[in-house]
Amino acid sequence: EIVMTQSPDTLSLSPGERATLSCRASQSVSSSYLVWYQQKRGQAPRLLIYGASSRATGVPDRFSGSGSGTDFTLTISRLEPEDFAVYSCQQYGNLPITFGQGTRLEIK
Amino acid sequence: QVQLLQSGTEMKKPGASVKISCKASGYTFTNFGMHWVRQAPGQRLEWMGRIDGGSGVTQYSQKFQGGVTITRDTFANTVYMELSSLRSEDTAVYYCVRGCSGGSCYWVFGYWGQGTLVTVSS
Numbered sequence: 634e635i636v637m638t639q640s641p642d643t644l645s646l647s648p649g650e651r652a653t654l655s656c657r658a659s660q661s662v663s664s665s666y667l668v669w670y671q672q673k674r675g676q677a678p679r680l681l682i683y684g685a686s687s688r689a690t691g692v693p694d695r696f697s698g699s700g701s702g703t704d705f706t707l708t709i710s711r712l713e714p715e716d717f718a719v720y721s722c723q724q725y726g727n728l729p730i731t732f733g734q735g736t737r738l739e740i741k
Numbered sequence: 742q743v744q745l746l747q748s749g750t751e752m753k754k755p756g757a758s759v760k761i762s763c764k765a766s767g768y769t770f771t772n773f774g775m776h777w778v779r780q781a782p783g784q785r786l787e788w789m790g791r792i793d794g795g796s797g798v799t800q801y802s803q804k805f806q807g808g809v810t811i812t813r814d815t816f817a818n819t820v821y822m823e824l825s826s827l828r829s830e831d832t833a834v835y836y837c838v839r840g841c842s843g844g845s846c847y848w849v850f851g852y853w854g855q856g857t858l859v860t861v862s863s
Contacts, residue, residue: 664845666845666848668849668850670850677836677853677854677855677856678786678836678850678853679853680849680850680851683846683849684845684849689851721785721786723786723850725845725848725849728800728802729788729802729803729804730788730848731788732785732786732787732788733785734784734785735785
């Protein structure tokens with residue numbers, strides 16, 4: 634199975650700053666089948682990005698995804714207070730689909 | 742709007758089984774599959790398996806093959822996930838999740854249930 638590794642584990646930033654989160658796959662992800670989710674404490678994950686770079690419905694344009702092959706990035710251009718959460722990536726190019734361990738984005 | 746409503750918190754002893762339900766509304770049940778994903782405390786999300794809403798065909802992650810059974814009731818628009826021979830490592834929040842009807846986005850989880858906490862402890 635494809636192992637997804639995210640970095641860093643924790644990212645400490647201030648509102649207004651730019652966040653860059655990384656997701657690396659142990660082998661190439663077919664057709665950039667890569668998803669990003671946001672999860673707040675006590676809540677289910679929320680879909681942000683699919684196909685590596687397509688924003689889901691209702692997701693603000695400060696969120697963007699990029700990458701291909703084995704290296705993917707989620708960028709939040711200007712952090713809002715509500716953006717501090719855990720972000721997980723998921724590949725769906727090969728079964729079983731697999732998730733990263735998550736990056737916790739915390740307020741500095 | 743699409744809603745996935747799961748059954749409540751469960752506490753089980755090791756070796757027991759648990760069956761969680763997920764009632765779907767807001768869409769044509771038989772046109773979409775349903776997946777189950779779990780998250781143990783402090784751990785990453787894990788895909789367990791899925792069921793086709795129309796045909797009832799199931800597919801399981803190899804890790805859960807033989808220990809998980811996913812079924813559906815098309816009259817009740819409900820999907821069930823039964824996990825047997827529970828161990829403490831099965832303590833987790835279990836989610837039913839739905840993607841789109843077909844193609845690659847079948848595996849893109851835009852809709853999530855609220856989660857069901859299963860605690861396994863003697």
